[in-house]
Amino acid sequence: MATDSVGIIGSGPSALITAHTLIQDGFSDVQILSRDSTPGGVWSSARVYPDLQINNVHGEYHFTGLEMPATASGRVTGEDMRVYMQNFASQMLDGHIRYQVEVLSIRRDDAASQWFVTVESVSTKQQETLQFSRIVLCTGGCDTPKIPEALSESAARSANFKGKVIHSKHFAARLPEIEQKTKSIVIVGGGKSAQDMAACLANRGCDVTVVFEKTDAFLASPSTLPPFIRKSRPVLSILLSIMAGHRVLHTRLERFFHTTWLGSCLVWIFWVLLKYASLFAAGITPFSRGPLRPEHFHPLFWSTSVNDEGVPSATGFHALVQQGKIQVVVPARLQGFGKDGVSVVTTDWRSIPADILLLATGYQSSWASLFDEQTAKSLGMAPTMLKFPGDEESEATLFPHRLVGAKPQARPAAEKFGRATHIYQGIVPSKNIARRDFAINGAVFTTNIGYTWEVVAHWISSYFLNEPSLRVPATPEEADEVAKTDEAWMHLRYPDWLHVNESYSSLIAFWTWPQYTDQLLQDIGLSNMRSGGNWFSWPFKVVDLKEISTLKEERAANRSRGGL
DSSP: OOOOOEEEEOOSHHHHHHHHHHHHTTOOOEEEEOSSSSSSGGGSTTTOOTTOEEEEETTSSOBTTBOOOOOSSSEEEHHHHHHHHHHHHHHHOTTOEEOSEEEEEEEEETTTTEEEEEEEETTTOOEEEEEESEEEEOOOSSSEEOOOGGGSHHHHHHTTOOSEEEEGGGHHHHHHHHHHOOSOEEEEOOSHHHHHHHHHHHTTTOOEEEEOSSBOEEEEOSSOOOHHHHTTOEETTEEHHHHHOOSSOOSHHHHHHHHSHHHHHHHHHHHHHHHHHHHHHTTOOTTOOSSSOGGGBOOTTTOSOEEEEESOOTTSHHHHHHTTSEEEEOSOOEEEEOTTSSEEEETTOOEEEOSEEEEOOOEEOSSTTTBOHHHHHHHTOSOEEEEOOOSHHHHHHHOOOOOTTOOOOOOOGGGGEEEEOOEETTTEEGGGTTTOSEEEOSOEEESOHHHHHHHHHHHHHHHHTTOTTOOOOSSHHHHHHHHHHHHHHHHHHOTTGGGSOGGGOSEEESSOHHHHHHHHHHHHTOOOOTTOOOTTTGGGSOOOGGGGTTHHHHHHHHHHHTTO
């Protein structure tokens, strides 16, 4: 029986599955601390708004302990997620969640090997300090708004802007207020939040203009794909993860596609066809001169700004733009507010009327303010300046993939530098690897949340229990080398990585989550490639969450064989 207390910061999906896994493994004193009044993080009651659609199809965003009811369309809405997270919390974690407490600071007493978490009641403002033996950080990267100073509320006041400035985080709570201002609503950003808000408002008759430089790429098909394709995300029965290319090419099929001339030709053709097939499904042709054109989208292969649209809806963002119900100003950026008090101005001096300015400008790291300087330093959570490989030989070692007709996007010399936190496998700060008292879940950027974060939760539990079958680096230096190599790889493979905050991208397993989770299962000492098949047939298998439903029992058997 594990008796050490565990404090889990945050109540989003990664926090819920981590708490459940630890409790199932015998940790009796597990407490989730949340500022919200309901569970779910981005899927909490305060943040879900009407018509919100998520990128995942049914089956990709739930956990093995509780089935998610089937949906008629096969897609999952924000409301489906809200209900599921509340049901999971009430059925699996009753008494383990403390709501409406703001975490002010996290401090470790190295001598006593104890963590002290100072919290403040949202309602009473009363503060107290809680004590834990271990901490799991699950605050995610969609909590603390990132607002450009030129578009902030203070800048609006200085410019005598008569309208409202609202960040996308608060869109659900302030939707009634926004709907009352139907004259001119300007949304900044081209990501999923901007698209969803624009569609939501346009479908309610609001006058909406969206300003962006590039909008998210997307996958789409003209009709619903069969389950064996839809659930495993292959196209033409080839798993996207194989065609995307993981950092480590484990199988002969992966090495063929990414290290041979013929294979790289096939990879390049695959991604080009996938891009234009998706655009065609949304009514956007290669030679389109309409408001949305192929050049307005992020690159499908090189970016993490990609959505899964399924079958494009007539009430969705892309259709509404083409119908003229949503206006777009692209490529463009806003530089501030107009002198007339009722407009915003682009960098090329175009003026756009605005009664409300909605900022879908993303989020900054939720980690920055949690740790005092000493704890951040001893833990290894203080970001450091990285210098990425600058010569072609070094980059070729990190990026051996051949891509005919495509190269990593060119970067100015200044972008050879970046700030990052060295997180081993996206889970443990490499400097703290030997202490086994701190871990992170929810910071791995992935397209399959349920599967990935549940496997991560088991890795964390195995790590905390010091299971003999778990393979981790013996020293912080070894862990640091792995983490630095991963960071350099991500910089080359996803050139926009540094623009995604660290608490949402400690490691990127975007298309390649099957390879990433297989590596974690191998680390734990369990079988991987659990969908069945061999090096050739595995990509043709359907990935099913049930294949990891017995991880607890398998790990217990390993412990028993190890004499624990």
